[in-house]
Amino acid sequence: MVNPLKFGVVGVGTVSLRGLIPHLVQDDVRDRVVLTALCDPVVDRVETAAHQYAIDQAFTSYDEFLERSDVDAITIATPIGLHYEQGKKALLAGKHVHFNKTMTVTTAEATELINLARQRNLRIVASPGEMLRPHNVRTREMILDGAIGDVAWAVCGAAFEAYHEAEPERDFGPGRTPIDPTWYYRKPGGGPLYDMTVYSLHGMTGILGPARAVTALSGVRICNRSFNGKLIPTEADDNTLMLLDFGESLFAVVYGTAAGGIRDSLDFSGTYFGTRGTIAGLKLNGEFYDYEGRDQAVLAPDKGTRPGFGGNEWILPNIQGVHRQIPEQHVFADIMQLVDVISTGGETVASPEHARHVIEIIEAAYRSASSGSREILRTTF
Numbered sequence: 110m111v112n113p114l115k116f117g118v119v120g121v122g123t124v125s126l127r128g129l130i131p132h133l134v135q136d137d138v139r140d141r142v143v144l145t146a147l148c149d150p151v152v153d154r155v156e157t158a159a160h161q162y163a164i165d166q167a168f169t170s171y172d173e174f175l176e177r178s179d180v181d182a183i184t185i186a187t188p189i190g191l192h193y194e195q196g197k198k199a200l201l202a203g204k205h206v207h208f209n210k211t212m213t214v215t216t217a218e219a220t221e222l223i224n225l226a227r228q229r230n231l232r233i234v235a236s237p238g239e240m241l242r243p244h245n246v247r248t249r250e251m252i253l254d255g256a257i258g259d260v261a262w263a264v265c266g267a268a269f270e271a272y273h274e275a276e277p278e279r280d281f282g283p284g285r286t287p288i289d290p291t292w293y294y295r296k297p298g299g300g301p302l303y304d305m306t307v308y309s310l311h312g313m314t315g316i317l318g319p320a321r322a323v324t325a326l327s328g329v330r331i332c333n334r335s336f337n338g339k340l341i342p343t344e345a346d347d348n349t350l351m352l353l354d355f356g357e358s359l360f361a362v363v364y365g366t367a368a369g370g371i372r373d374s375l376d377f378s379g380t381y382f383g384t385r386g387t388i389a390g391l392k393l394n395g396e397f398y399d400y401e402g403r404d405q406a407v408l409a410p411d412k413g414t415r416p417g418f419g420g421n422e423w424i425l426p427n428i429q430g431v432h433r434q435i436p437e438q439h440v441f442a443d444i445m446q447l448v449d450v451i452s453t454g455g456e457t458v459a460s461p462e463h464a465r466h467v468i469e470i471i472e473a474a475y476r477s478a479s480s481g482s483r484e485i486l487r488t489t490f
């Protein structure tokens with residue numbers, strides 16, 4: 110029998126506390142992966158969490174964590190602006206890496222990490238693995254099979270009102286220190302594109318293929334937010350609309366905006382308009398379509414009616430038993446892709462090349478918005 114991977118969680122913040130740590134300490138994964146170390150600079154948070162979950166080691170210094178923890182692989186769940194530096198150090202230290210979205214802020218950074226991993230025979234898995242979702246796979250198949258005729262345009266994106274400042278873990282996590290969300294509104298790495306629209310862009314490019322060019326408008330609409338009575342001035346754009354060109358006059362509207370609520374989560378996967386019909390989320394021309402695992406998804410409390418949530422999380426790979434009751438199932442599914450590719454040497458659709466293409470779209474959208482130009486995209490996956 111192969112020894113289980115020794116795994117570390119970097120960043121013991123909201124997503125780690127809500128989902129990553131609870132998933133990774135379950136008995137049913139112990140033959141494949143064991144969570145042995147946590148790292149976070151906030152000492153009372155990291156020590157309390159390690160004690161609470163009976164995790165052997167807690168580090169407040171990332172360098173010390175890499176040197177002394179003896180983990181084989183890590184998940185990086187820190188502010189997005191730190192991912193590149195932390196990922197690079199981890200690869201140089203010989204660790205396999207799962208990146209919470211988004212892997213890096215720039216295309217050049219992503220390319221450097223991809224090359225570094227290749228040179229060192231290490232694996233990277235980059236969230237969000239939207240093409241692990243059976244309904245996205247089916248949407249791609251239906252479009253290729255001509256189910257809605259010739260597709261002419263599509264729309265996807267994420268819109269929010271109250272945002273990360275409203276998550277309950279921020280005030281009631283382990284230790285006494287609240288988890289400050291300020292970074293979500295600062296550069297580099299803040300703003301809804303890197304954090305939320307990234308899901309939609311992975312879904313849409315997974316379904317339609319790589320985009321060829323982007324044009325965008327972008328700015329700050331809500332100038333201040335607050336957390337625990339502290340004012341957070343918005344630095345990173347919070348209101349971006351882009352037009353994507355997929356070639357042969359197939360276009361898409363993509364949004365990442367601070368107003369409007371998460372439009373029923375529909376646009377996370379996108380709406381696709383063709384000459385003979387429409388695919389909107391889970392519906393083809395207004396009726397639910399079938400896809401692998403839908404029989405399981407409909408057994409969930411939400412009856413599998415929401416594309417990115419509820420029953421449609423249950424049917425991701427490795428989401429069985431107790432994992433169906435723990436939040437952030439899609440992130441755990443992505444982490445287990447890393448565990449699987451390290452063990453089997455296979456490939457995953459949650460690839461760093463796909464993540465890099467989405468990062469290029471976001472970076473190019475900001476460039477387009479400031480220059481007024483149409484930006485040609487060069488990466489593919």
Ligand SMILES: NC(=O)c1ccc[n+]([C@@H]2O[C@H](COP(=O)([O-])OP(=O)(O)OC[C@H]3O[C@@H](n4cnc5c(N)ncnc54)[C@H](O)[C@@H]3O)[C@@H](O)[C@H]2O)c1
Nearest residue numbers: 120121122123124125148149150186187188209210211288
């Ligand atoms: N919150 C969510 O709903 C959610 C869901 C899925 C994915 N994500 C992704 O997970 C990542 C983390 O998001 P979050 O909301 O949990 O952030 P957060 O602000 O809640 O937590 C970030 C944590 O990182 C720690 N940290 C800061 N600097 C560090 C360093 N140098 N080394 C180690 N730890 C450090 C902070 O102390 C904090 O505990 C982001 O990439 C985000 O996009 C978040």
